[in-house]
Amino acid sequence: MVKPNSLDKPHILVVEDEEFLRNLLLVSLEREGFIVVAARDGMDALSSFGSQHFDLVLLDVLMPRMDGFEVCAEIRKRSDVPLVMLTALNSPDDVVQGFELGADDFISKPFTFREVNARIQAILRRIGWSKERPSFLIMRFGDVVFNDEEHTVVVRGEAVHLTPIEYQLLHYLMSNANRPISKDQLFHEVWGYDFTGGTNLVEVAMRRLREKIEVQPSTPEYLLTVRGAGYKFAVPEKEPS
Numbered sequence: 001m002v003k004p005n006s007l008d009k010p011h012i013l014v015v016e017d018e019e020f021l022r023n024l025l026l027v028s029l030e031r032e033g034f035i036v037v038a039a040r041d042g043m044d045a046l047s048s049f050g051s052q053h054f055d056l057v058l059l060d061v062l063m064p065r066m067d068g069f070e071v072c073a074e075i076r077k078r079s080d081v082p083l084v085m086l087t088a089l090n091s092p093d094d095v096v097q098g099f100e101l102g103a104d105d106f107i108s109k110p111f112t113f114r115e116v117n118a119r120i121q122a123i124l125r126r127i128g129w130s131k132e133r134p135s136f137l138i139m140r141f142g143d144v145v146f147n148d149e150e151h152t153v154v155v156r157g158e159a160v161h162l163t164p165i166e167y168q169l170l171h172y173l174m175s176n177a178n179r180p181i182s183k184d185q186l187f188h189e190v191w192g193y194d195f196t197g198g199t200n201l202v203e204v205a206m207r208r209l210r211e212k213i214e215v216q217p218s219t220p221e222y223l224l225t226v227r228g229a230g231y232k233f234a235v236p237e238k239e240p241s
Helices: 019-031 042-051 068-078 092-101 113-132 164-175 183-191 201-213
Strands: 011-015 035-039 056-060 083-087 105-108 138-141 144-147 152-155 223-226 230-233
Touching: 011 019, 011 042, 019 035, 019 113, 035 042, 042 056, 042 068, 056 068, 056 113, 068 083, 068 092, 083 092, 083 113, 092 201, 105 113, 113 183, 138 164, 144 164, 164 183, 164 201, 164 230, 183 201, 183 230, 201 223
Parallel strands: 011 035, 011 056, 056 083, 083 105
Antiparallel strands: 138 144, 144 152, 223 230
């Protein structure tokens, strides 16, 4: 029997200061066929990240020496690698901070490995889907220009930096312009898994996206809430010719 090449297996960096949980994630992910490197704190994580390639990072928030938010910010200076934060914090402000720094997803402690594995598989599927898309896609509605060929978003003539999940969210909403999209559908199509309740990831991501796209985030022109239906990207009535 020929063993699969380790280069074909996704490489995951697990950053967790609690030894038992770190080892549990290491063993469980390796059993699923991943190549896993475990780091005990933020400093070790950045050292590992700088010396090898990773397809995804699982990052604890509360750690000594350097917390997960600091590590997330440092990683985002170097890479757009998918980053999932593991947190016991339930404050919406903490989620907002994580998204602002570039996190793609959050998993609340305590969690089951089934949940962790489902999130990882969903993100890896999303990456695969992104790579399989046409090499270019340009959309322009009003003052918003989305250029997937150059991976840029320009709003009112100025380049806007979006985190990976914000970029995917805007792409999906603009691709379905004027069509209300439910929270469940956004979870499935953007995050890549089914909505299970008890989370405000969509609301927080929309809030952050509005702050970057809208002139007045509290009274949005493009990213609208459709009561009872979800959200939509509204095309201005008068489009430039």
